[in-house]
Amino acid sequence: MLRFLKIAAGPVFAAGFYLLLKSLQPDEHVARMAGIAIWMALWWILESVPMAVTSLLPVFLFPLAGIMSTDKIAPFYMNDVLMLFMGGFLI
Numbered sequence: 001m002l003r004f005l006k007i008a009a010g011p012v013f014a015a016g017f018y019l020l021l022k023s024l025q026p027d028e029h030v031a032r033m034a035g036i037a038i039w040m041a042l043w044w045i046l047e048s049v050p051m052a053v054t055s056l057l058p059v060f061l062f063p064l065a066g067i068m069s070t071d072k073i074a075p076f077y078m079n080d081v082l083m084l085f086m087g088g089f090l091i
Contacts, residue, residue, distance in 0.1 A: 006048030014039035032065040 018035035025031050036057065043054045059077060062068040 003048065006046045007043075009046065010039040010042045010048065013042055029065075029067055033067055036061050036065065036067075 014035040017038045018031050021031035021034050022028060039061075040054055040057050043049055043057075044051070056077075059070075059073055062073050063070045
């Protein structure tokens with residue numbers, strides 16, 4: 001039950017923070033980005049999910065929120081050198 005509350009705290013606080021900033025901030029992208037940052041910070045502090053899952057949230061949430069396209073965010077997570085190392089480790 002406690003683990004579920006930790007996991008649910010991230011999206012709940014993110015939505016609340018988004019709604020608060022949306023009313024105060026003229027630019028909606030700022031409110032969306034702040035909500036995602038709060039979500040990530042809570043999951044990181046509470047350790048409700050593994051750190052790798054928390055670090056991948058922007059890959060999925062930024063395109064859904066309209067902050068950044070997948071084509072622009074994906075190179076930050078994977079580049080040619082990392083693919084070379086991963087391929088070598090897999091072989």
